[in-house]
Amino acid sequence: MPARRGVGTKGIVEILAHTRDKIIKVVTASRDSPNQNGPYLATKQQPHRPSPPIYCRTPPEPSSSRISHSHTHYSSHSPPPFSLPSRPCVPQKPSMSTTMDTTDVSRNATTAAALFGTSTGGGLASLLPEVQTVELLVAISIFVTIHSLRQRRSQGLPTWPLVGMLPSLLLGLRGDMYEWITGVLKSRGGTFTFRGPWFTNLQCVVTADPRNLEHLLKARFASFPKGPYFRDTVRDLLGDGIFGADDEVWRNQRKAASLEFHSAGFRALTASSLVELVHRRLLPVLADAEAGGDAIDLQDVLLRLTFDNVCMIAFGVDPGCLAKGLPDIPFARAFEDATEATTVRFLTPTAVWRAMRALGVGNERVLQRSLAGVDEFAYDVIRRRKEELGDAGRRGSSRSDLLTVFTKMRGEDGRPAYSDKFLRDICVNFILAGRDTSSVALAWFFWLLGKNRRVEERILEEIEGIVAARKAVDAGGEVEEELVFQPEEVKRMEYLHAALSEALRLYPSVPVDHKEVVEDEVFPDGTVLRKGTKVIYAMYTMGRMESIWGDDCREYKPERWLRDGRFMGESAYKFTAFNGGPRLCLGKDFAYYQMKFAAASILHRYRVDVVEGHPVAPKIALTMYMKHGLKVTLTKRNKSRL
Numbered sequence: 001m002p003a004r005r006g007v008g009t010k011g012i013v014e015i016l017a018h019t020r021d022k023i024i025k026v027v028t029a030s031r032d033s034p035n036q037n038g039p040y041l042a043t044k045q046q047p048h049r050p051s052p053p054i055y056c057r058t059p060p061e062p063s064s065s066r067i068s069h070s071h072t073h074y075s076s077h078s079p080p081p082f083s084l085p086s087r088p089c090v091p092q093k094p095s096m097s098t099t100m101d102t103t104d105v106s107r108n109a110t111t112a113a114a115l116f117g118t119s120t121g122g123g124l125a126s127l128l129p130e131v132q133t134v135e136l137l138v139a140i141s142i143f144v145t146i147h148s149l150r151q152r153r154s155q156g157l158p159t160w161p162l163v164g165m166l167p168s169l170l171l172g173l174r175g176d177m178y179e180w181i182t183g184v185l186k187s188r189g190g191t192f193t194f195r196g197p198w199f200t201n202l203q204c205v206v207t208a209d210p211r212n213l214e215h216l217l218k219a220r221f222a223s224f225p226k227g228p229y230f231r232d233t234v235r236d237l238l239g240d241g242i243f244g245a246d247d248e249v250w251r252n253q254r255k256a257a258s259l260e261f262h263s264a265g266f267r268a269l270t271a272s273s274l275v276e277l278v279h280r281r282l283l284p285v286l287a288d289a290e291a292g293g294d295a296i297d298l299q300d301v302l303l304r305l306t307f308d309n310v311c312m313i314a315f316g317v318d319p320g321c322l323a324k325g326l327p328d329i330p331f332a333r334a335f336e337d338a339t340e341a342t343t344v345r346f347l348t349p350t351a352v353w354r355a356m357r358a359l360g361v362g363n364e365r366v367l368q369r370s371l372a373g374v375d376e377f378a379y380d381v382i383r384r385r386k387e388e389l390g391d392a393g394r395r396g397s398s399r400s401d402l403l404t405v406f407t408k409m410r411g412e413d414g415r416p417a418y419s420d421k422f423l424r425d426i427c428v429n430f431i432l433a434g435r436d437t438s439s440v441a442l443a444w445f446f447w448l449l450g451k452n453r454r455v456e457e458r459i460l461e462e463i464e465g466i467v468a469a470r471k472a473v474d475a476g477g478e479v480e481e482e483l484v485f486q487p488e489e490v491k492r493m494e495y496l497h498a499a500l501s502e503a504l505r506l507y508p509s510v511p512v513d514h515k516e517v518v519e520d521e522v523f524p525d526g527t528v529l530r531k532g533t534k535v536i537y538a539m540y541t542m543g544r545m546e547s548i549w550g551d552d553c554r555e556y557k558p559e560r561w562l563r564d565g566r567f568m569g570e571s572a573y574k575f576t577a578f579n580g581g582p583r584l585c586l587g588k589d590f591a592y593y594q595m596k597f598a599a600a601s602i603l604h605r606y607r608v609d610v611v612e613g614h615p616v617a618p619k620i621a622l623t624m625y626m627k628h629g630l631k632v633t634l635t636k637r638n639k640s641r642l
């Protein structure tokens with residue numbers, strides 16, 4: 001766009017000339033000052049123009065006209081933006097007609113000589129290097145600033161030398177980063193390329209375009225693995241487990257785990273473990289809080305619930321985070337610290353964290369210590385399980401947790417299929433996948449309900465209908481407080497299913513996810529991806545795209561998921577909270593069951609109110625935690641409501 005180019009170039013010229021004039025004025029003033037003497041006095045006799053030239057000239061017309069007329073031709077009557085008698089200060093654009101006035105040149109030269117006292121062989125010449133340096137620095141800074149800011153139009157954000165778009169990212173991080181990403185992506189039509197500082201891992205393509213999502217998650221799945229960068233970064237925590245694995249290692253685990261997740265034994269285990277946790281742990285904790293009138297952090301309580309639950313499923317043991325008094329459990333603490341320290345690696349140049357690991361300092365020291373805690377727990381459970389299975393070989397084992405199932409697997413030679421290390425990796429990966437995702441989704445759900453009581457009313461009506469149907473069959477058999485929802489009843493809670501999906505659409509537990517492209521690719525929207533490019537897909541943004549969900553995309557409306565009162569799922573490439581394609585979340589069905597069971601059990605008994613003034617904002621992490629938790633008070637439901 002010539003007009004823009006003209007403005008920029010002439011703008012630089014003008015600022016440059018202006019700066020130069022200022023320097024000249026200072027110099028001239030000091031020369032004319034009665035307190036000055038020596039070389040300055042000598043030059044006073046020389047003819048010179050009162051203002052401008054050292055090397056450059058300021059055009060005489062007002063600055064506004066110069067800026068707006070990008071194609072102005074400078075003639076002998078209209079001096080060029082700058083002239084270069086001896087040394088160039090800024091290169092001239094060949095396209096501009098910059099006819100040089102020879103009189104001006106000689107006048108400039110004379111003036112320069114006069115000013116710098118060349119005729120006397122000294123004086124201001126001693127100032128020359130400083131003035132040149134200042135001019136040069138000012139010129140470069142101005143040029144770089146304007147050039148960087150102009151990148152905003154073509155690249156979405158200003159791009160600075162050395163640090164790339166990092167300053168904008170840091171500004172974005174100060175507020176709500178996900179909203180900031182959303183703003184940038186919308187302004188770029190759904191996809192943009194982030195240029196991080198040179199020599200860092202922060203170069204990537206970010207997208208929220210469903211066509212691109214389908215391309216990378218399904219159509220060209222093999223071209224978009226997790227990749228070596230992700231795997232190397234998470235390897236100390238996740239080893240060769242499913243989350244970081246690709247190719248055969250991933251395929252084998254996926255197949256085995258998928259069989260297990262769909263087995264009757266696993267379904268029975270998930271149902272029974274939830275009843276145990278919700279009725280023996282969660283509800284008593286809530287009852288205590290309600291009785292004492294205390295505000296509690298509902299997010300913390302839910303995190304404890306799902307951590308205990310996923311450990312029961314993966315390891316077959318209950319760590320007891322949700323026990324009375326909500327104790328600090330060393331394994332849970334170690335797991336949390338190890339996850340956070342691993343996340344920090346993504347923000348640290350690879351060479352730096354590797355060096356820190358070798359030296360055992362800083363974040364890497366924390367990671368090593370917390371990994372030792374995770375491993376101690378995991379290997380202890382594995383050892384005891386093997387002993388138990390050895391005995392059970394004689395008596396038979398009724399366990400159906402993942403550790404037991406994978407421990408029992410045999411290779412073709414009849415020997416155990418997996419080493420202890422691999423068993424540890426499998427369990428740690430499943431705990432990571434399932435520990436916080438459902439709980440943070442529930443926390444956002446309860447917060448949204450507080451702001452949308454109409455939705456809560458409809459959920460209660462649905463639950464009442466189910467309870468009423470049960471009463472009709474089993475006339476008043478069960479005491480209300482003891483009411484335990486059955487799997488087929490949970491399945492019938494379609495409006496609740498829609499309300500949870502809607503919460504996940506707006507607050508996906510995994511707000512952004514990552515892939516690495518292993519061969520040159522082109523996205524359906526035309527974005528070119530060179531081999532090795534990192535791709536980030538922004539689930540949070542996708543829930544806020546008018547082009548995907550319509551003008552009311554920011555509203556909490558479970559009805560958008562219903563057709564004739566029945567829940568209707570959406571394409572996994574529009575609603576990406578559970579990922580899509582071959583790597584679709586393995587725990588999706590279980591997660592819905594868990595969330596519905598817990599939410600219905602709480603809502604049936606309590607009205608949940610967020611404490612007034614409690615700040616709610618997302619935390620910047622791999623999982624969408626609420627930064628300050630969710631402080632709530634509970635009120636027992638009126639019996640007539642049940």
Ligand code: HEM
Pocket residue numbers: 242243254310313430433434435437438441504508509510513514576577578579582583584585586587588590591
């Ligand atoms: C609301 C709850 C949940 C959400 C939103 C969710 C979301 C996701 C997402 C986005 C991924 C893709 C991650 C990636 O590849 O980088 C994923 C993968 C996975 N999820 Fe979930 N998840 C949830 C609950 C669970 C639970 C409870 C479990 C298990 C108990 C689980 C097990 C897994 C596993 C094993 C994978 C890896 C699949 C693979 O790579 O093949 N998830 N989940």
